[in-house]
Amino acid sequence: MKRLFKHPWLIVTVIGCITVFFALQLPRAQLDNNNFRFVPEKDPERLLSKKIDDTFGSQVFILVGLERKYDSVLEKEFLATLRTYIDQVEQLPKVDSVQSLMSTDYITGTADTIKVEPLVPKDFTGTPAEVQALKERLLSWDLYSRSLVSEDFRSTEVLITLKVTAEDAGSQEIIDTYNRIKKLAHEAGFKDTNIYFAGIPVLSVEINNAVHKDLITLIPLVVIVVITVLFLSFRRLGGVLLPLLTVLISTIWAMGAMPLLHIKLSILSTVLPVILVAVGSAYGIHIVNHYYDEIDKKGPFTRETYREAIYNLLRRVGRPVLLAALTTFAGFVSFCFTPVVPIFEFGIFSSFGVLVALGVSVTLIPALYLIRGPEGGYQAEAPRSTSKEELSSETSSSLSETQKASGASSKERNNQSEDRFSTIVANLFLAITRKKKTVLGLATLIVVFSLISLRSLIVDNVLVEYFRATTDVVRSDVFIREHFGGSKVVSVVVSSPTPGRVLHPDVLVPLDGLSRYVSESVPEVGKVMGFPDLVKRINQVFHAETTLEEMSPWAVSSGGVATLTQSAGAMPENAGEPAFGFAVSEEPAFGFGFETTPEKSSPSSGTGETNAKSRAPLSATQGTAAPEKTSSADGRNTANGSSIPQDVAALLSRARAGSRGSLKTADDLIKAVYRELNYQGYGYYEIPQDPARYGKTSQDELQGLVANYLVLLSGDISSYANDPLEPTAVRLNILLRTVGQIDTNRAIRAIKEYCHDRFPTDVTIEVGGTALIEGSLNNLVVQSQLVSIAVSLLLVFGILTFYYRSAIAGLIGLVPLSISSLINFAFMSFFGIKLNIATALVASVSVGIGIDYTIHYLAAYHHEWLRHGGDPDFLRRTFLSSGKAIIFNAASVGAGFAVLILSQFNILADLGLLYALTMATSAFAALTVLPVLLQIFKPAFITRPLRWDEE
Structure with missing residues (x-):
């Protein structure tokens, strides 16, 4: 460690250079939300669709619907305008043919x-x-x-065939062609006419436009939320800037890696920056919080003692921060086992972002502290001798204390108010957990009800339902279904x-x-x-x-x-x-x-007439x-x-x-x-x-x-x-229809x-056909949901088992997460929220993030038992040391996710709501069900010290 931080300026320079490199890749990012790209290339329905296209011609269409408000589409002036519009569209380089009233x-x-x-x-x-x-x-x-026309002759369709395969329907050339077709339609001068646009290229373009708006809106909003939380927590500029800096760097690295590897951004790319800012800040908060609690209020320091204090802080905080990051990583990496392409890509780059946030937090923040030095400056000689062993002793408390107040400051000027809040939280949950049978009974009822509700969970991934009901895309879809086939x-x-x-x-x-x-x-x-x-x-x-x-x-x-x-x-x-x-x-x-x-x-077609008899005698005998x-x-x-x-x-x-x-x-x-x-x-x-x-x-x-x-x-x-x-x-x-x-x-x-x-x-x-490809995507979403949940739970179980050297610890730790996931599905069933390509992310991410609250409480419970196992008041001390931190962490992360509710997309708004819900239920289950289980079963791993506690 000393060798790593011997040259802190080198760390800052290297991280800065890498960040600039990834930032330079961002302008090359491209969006592609073509539904074909969501399905694996080897999927049977996609292969069959390609075979059909190869046999009968692969064609991609843009449909322009024209609806007269008062007159018929057979009126002379309208048809003349339509003829002019078609002539202009046919000149576009990517247009293969145009079919309409005027060209039939x-x-x-x-x-x-x-x-x-x-x-x-x-x-x-x-x-x-x-x-x-x-x-x-x-x-x-x-x-x-x-x-060709509606039954009342007030609407007509213009069918524009494009020179492109279905797989490339979301390319930039097709996007430009659609934008030109749309502009020409609005400039054509169709009087008293509503104009609609439909087709896969149209959906791809509108999704891309909405993604741009979301990225411009949601990222600043979630940053504001994090800044507010950090300011209320630390009330110091450093406490705000350092955690924020780490998440911004991790977001730039993760988003910049996508164009670097020629990966196109999808609708889920909107979620990635929001999640990394909301989740990644926790690691920096851990380090900054402990710095203010254990170093900043001590001193004065010489240059050597200050360095030793930073090193010992990292030794103490390193393991719990690593454990929290690994469990979050497990939740995201579980998406790498899905065949749904956007979810797979999301899993890859979100996992990468979490690792970057961890690495930057434990390197950049200490390096900046070493460069800056203590706030009061260095003294030539320390007023007293503080050896490495003494510093180590002062900062080597248990895992529970390393995870306390992940987003809350412990400065003494705030201690009185925070203690009152901690006392209220401790007394509340202590009263709840004393009702062991009631807690377990309610938990069992919730599990049973949630399992029953799974039967009514709707699995559907409908592109048009991504949008709000008032958008042009939805209005166009309604028009097509009501007036045409x-x-x-x-x-x-x-x-x-x-x-x-x-x-x-x-x-x-x-x-x-x-x-x-x-x-x-x-x-x-x-x-x-x-x-x-x-x-x-x-x-x-x-x-x-x-x-x-x-x-x-x-x-x-x-x-x-x-x-x-x-x-x-x-x-x-x-x-x-x-x-x-x-x-x-x-x-x-x-x-x-x-x-x-x-x-x-x-040969005779030049006159428009063909002698049918000479070409096809219909009977052998007249x-x-x-x-x-x-x-x-x-x-x-x-x-x-x-x-x-x-x-x-x-x-x-x-x-x-x-x-x-x-x-x-x-x-x-x-x-x-x-x-x-x-x-x-x-x-x-x-x-x-x-x-x-x-x-x-x-x-x-x-x-x-x-x-x-x-x-x-x-x-x-x-x-x-x-x-x-x-x-x-x-x-x-x-x-x-x-x-x-x-x-x-x-x-x-x-x-x-x-x-x-x-x-x-x-x-x-x-x-x-397309209808079966959408059905295949639905099936893959369900399969991905089951696989990702199983993988994330298995990884979390393995991490807890390894850390506590007990499989029972892994099993008990999964209980709050399982309850939270089931409540999430029950909520979706009750309110008609569909399981789709976005909401399929909720359960696994909730496992990876929600496990933090279980880890917080297990660490605090383990620590207090070792110190006060025979004291009947040890449970209250556990709530005092962990309750406030868990609630604050869940509130801050949930607030960050809630920003997604303001998304242009229905599915991302649902995703933000479900994320916020699961943060609350995970925290509540960790503070109620988990302590009851620990008191009833009294697992052996609670009573024995961890290997690293003995070191």
């Missing part, structure tokens, strides 16, 4: 051709007739509703190694059935879009002119071959289909694949000529001049019977009637599965029919099929059960 193609047919044209004509003038025609186009396919995506992928196998009816029919089942029976589902919709729509278009007579069982020719009685590809006006890609989150929610790009269009077809005045098909049945009651009855009981709205009834009449081909909006109905002899031929349909899809369908002609995998996207994971899991279970029961065994069914 509309496909219709005339005679035997397919015509592709913009959904909103370029010469749109906004006349009532044009608006009505546009509404009819939007109503022509269910997939438009709640995907939702923001969570579940992707169902059906695959087979055989090319084209997934086009067989025995695959597509159950896949379409899944779409219908979840839409009708799973209330959490907001929208379903996928490959079956493409097949059904093109099937509808090709049969739009089929009459009611032709919808009867098809005639079979004498050759035994079914006859196709319709010209392939013929469509009535408005029997179109869109070219649009929908999504409301970071995954592609829908891509129709009809975008007409030059490199993918047919048999008997079809009956002559005409169109009635209202657009319904007739054959041979006959009219549609006039018996409306019978028609409605058939429509109801054919609806399978799904008529819930007037719109459902209208569509059922359309199907009965085959109005614009609605009767064929289905997956072909009856060979006779389509002039085929087997379902294998129907597979070929679907393959022919794919030939007509000249655009990119890679979002829903991995090959444009013979795919080996197709996808269905299910959008959920859920917020929490409990409802999401219920929907996912229903989806998986259906897939297990209905699909053939020779195809592979995989269910993935």
Whole structure:
């Protein structure tokens, strides 16, 4: 030790240089709160999500929601503004594509051709007739509703696809792109319009902004709290500056190490400085407090005697400070055993910060004292001889006294008031602990109640719930869920190694059935879009002119071959289909694949028309000529001049019977009637599965029919099929309107059960997506909570066992901590505070910090027993020597944690509240349950001196 402090200026210089080095790293710190980063790279759900992205294209979206206050989104001026905004967004370098009302193609047919044209004509003038025609186009396919426009036509979405993978959605380039998109939207001039933004990049940016605000606000606040506590304790400048200096240095080292090691800061990085300032100050307080108690009031000193006094102070304080730091370290290092990346990183750097706070406290503070010297200055000769042995004797009392008044000054001018407070505390807890049966009974009831309440503890990590309810992020999420399909995506992928196998009816029919089942029976589902919709729509278009007579069982020719009685590809006006890609989150929610790009269009696509017959003959045999077809005045098909049945009651009855009981709205009834009449081909909006109905002899031929349909899809369908002609995998996207994971899991279970029961065994069914990644994160949070608690308790048990050379000491020491942790979970259950990525930190940190109070009391109890074991008043002396210090320490640390209540984030506010609660319950349990257990069991380790006490 003497050699270490021989050159105190060297210590100050080295620590100062290292601090400057780490401080220079701080400007390089980057924030990244992308949810994908929270889940380990090897997590099965993340691997499956990556596989799906690799198969169908990895896409990240920013969704811009536009809500008109008074008018429709189909109004001319609004659409003109929207067109200008889209043109500007498309110029941004990181934007891959933009889908909206103004950039969506509309496909219709005339005679035997397919015509592709913009959904909103370029010469749109906004006349009532044009608006009505546009509404009819939007109503022509269910997939438009709640995907492109809201049901009331007052809201629309702009879907901006970015050139980035999901893992990099939180990068600085994407942040800059989002900020530019947001600025352009507000500058576009949308009148009387509310603007919303959603998507993973949006959440990442808003979390980063809130983290910046928290760091600017919370760190100064917790410093003010610590300064106030230190001033009230010591009422000296040195007593304030020295402990504060140590925690600031440890915080700079810990935060600077993150950018040095290329670790990006997360939302938990907001907690790290607050915790280090609140917790790390205790070590400096120990040293400064004992300096004022045992050195500053003695003297005068010569240079040699002053040095000896500092050395002996460190010998006395070193062990208890080390023990307190090790237990706190154990609480933080327990997070290093979790696979949740931000929690793991928090564990690494918080543990590092604690060790730095310990090292700086026991080196820098003594070095500064040695440089400064005693307050009264040195004397040439000491008035009396004070040997090393005498100084050692004067400062070698027990462990309990080394841990007293961790934040309170013992200057004599304050002794009278402090003694009164200590007496009140001692008398209060002495009275409580005399009621041994009452204390144990209440403790048992609390434990039982807490264990029962664990069943109602909610485990959920919802990004949007990080924010206050009044923030734009939450308002945007509510808007998406209320007016559109939702923001969570579940992707169902059906695959087979055989090319084209997934086009067989025995695959597509159950896949379409899944779409219908979840839409009708799973209330959490907001929208379903996928490959079956493409097949059904093109099937509808090709049969739009089929009459009611032709919808009867098809005639079979004498050759035994079914006859196709319709010209392939013929469509009535408005029997179109869109070219649009929908999504409301970071995954592609829908891509129709009809975008007409030059490199993918047919040679004739320059005119917007394609000869459907020449590209895809739909039957091998053109048999008997079809009956002559005409169109009635209202657009319904007739054959041979006959009219549609006039018996409306019978028609409605058939429509109801054919609806399978799904008529819930007037719109459902209208569509059922359309199907009965085959109005614009609605009767064929289905997956072909009856060979006779389509002039085929087997379902294998129907597979070929679907393959022919794919030939007509000249655009990119890679979002829903991995090959444009013979795919080996197709996808269905299910959008959920859920917020929490409990409802999401219920929907996912229903989806998986259906897939297990209905699909053939020779195809592979995989269910993935963002919703399942969030569920995986929830499971990891629970796993991390259990592991970190177990590790922290085990480490604390080992430290106490080693220190007291007794396993009983370790077990007894864990009792107050266990009670405190259970109360914490009961409090969360009772008040609906969710266990998430932030609140998962509470229990283990509370074990690491709360053990200090147990150590304080065990040390005091052990010391007083050795000195006054036969004295019936020894228990009161124990409370006198430790009660005030424990209460003051818990109050000061709890106050530091309570600063988090002012955070921008709900989860950090909950974290601050729970930390403050556990500090109080840990201290109270140490002062009530622990002394009762010691009195009842009278463990042997209390009656024998420690090895270092004998030295």
